[in-house]
Amino acid sequence: MKTRALLSMALIAVIASSLVACGGGDSSQPVAQTAPVVPQFPQNANIWAALGGDAKAPAAVESVVGHAVNGLLADPIEAPYFAAVTGNATHSSALHDTPSRLVACLNLQFKALLGGPFSYPGPVTTTDTDAQPEMCQDMVTAHQDVGIPGCVFDQFMTDLVSVLNQDLTTAGFTPTQINGVLGQVGPTLTGMKTSIVSTSPVYLAPTTASSCTP
Numbered sequence: 632m633k634t635r636a637l638l639s640m641a642l643i644a645v646i647a648s649s650l651v652a653c654g655g656g657d658s659s660q661p662v663a664q665t666a667p668v669v670p671q672f673p674q675n676a677n678i679w680a681a682l683g684g685d686a687k688a689p690a691a692v693e694s695v696v697g698h699a700v701n702g703l704l705a706d707p708i709e710a711p712y713f714a715a716v717t718g719n720a721t722h723s724s725a726l727h728d729t730p731s732r733l734v735a736c737l738n739l740q741f742k743a744l745l746g747g748p749f750s751y752p753g754p755v756t757t758t759d760t761d762a763q764p765e766m767c768q769d770m771v772t773a774h775q776d777v778g779i780p781g782c783v784f785d786q787f788m789t790d791l792v793s794v795l796n797q798d799l800t801t802a803g804f805t806p807t808q809i810n811g812v813l814g815q816v817g818p819t820l821t822g823m824k825t826s827i828v829s830t831s832p833v834y835l836a837p838t839t840a841s842s843c844t845p
Contacts, residue, residue: 670750671751674746679747712779731758732757770826779832
């Protein structure tokens with residue numbers, strides 16, 4: 632089945648998601664919704680504005696997502712759950728997500744979460760051979776066949792917070808402002824846990840049942 636991205640897991644929740652929009656099944660790449668969309672998180676419009684608004688915020692979000700995905704795929708605990716994505720060389724998400732779709736859906740998800748004029752799930756454009764645009768999946772559907780344990784989600788969230796701290800610092804945010812951002816988006820990210828973590832978790836080395844709680 633298709634799975635989407637982590638913040639699909641990803642504070643990381645955040646990120647999340649990634650473990651946002653995304654997981655071991657279906658995913659896509661960079662993208663933009665063409666039709667006017669009612670912002671999904673208008674309460675976070677101040678974050679979008681602080682990132683530079685429509686002119687600069689999209690690039691800032693793409694940087695966060697890029698760093699988060701790179702960290703996820705390099706992490707020995709998280710990476711095994713995305714092997715189906717990284718190993719998908721078909722350039723089609725018919726059976727499993729592709730790297731392109733994973734990144735695209737995460738970009739859309741975080742652009743919405745950080746107060747931009749976007750809504751998730753929604754359509755994204757990818758470099759895959761599938762008909763465009765492709766639709767991202769909701770968090771439950773995206774991760775239903777991944778078997779993510781609770782501790783893996785928690786690890787992704789920890790990594791996502793670190794990425795947000797680094798990227799927001801680079802963008803000129805003060806520690807106080809960064810804490811404010813995390814305080815605003817944190818509840819949404821952590822709230823994704825019940826949608827992403829499996830009730831029948833799969834323990835992929837090095838994660839074991841004794842070292843992790845579902």
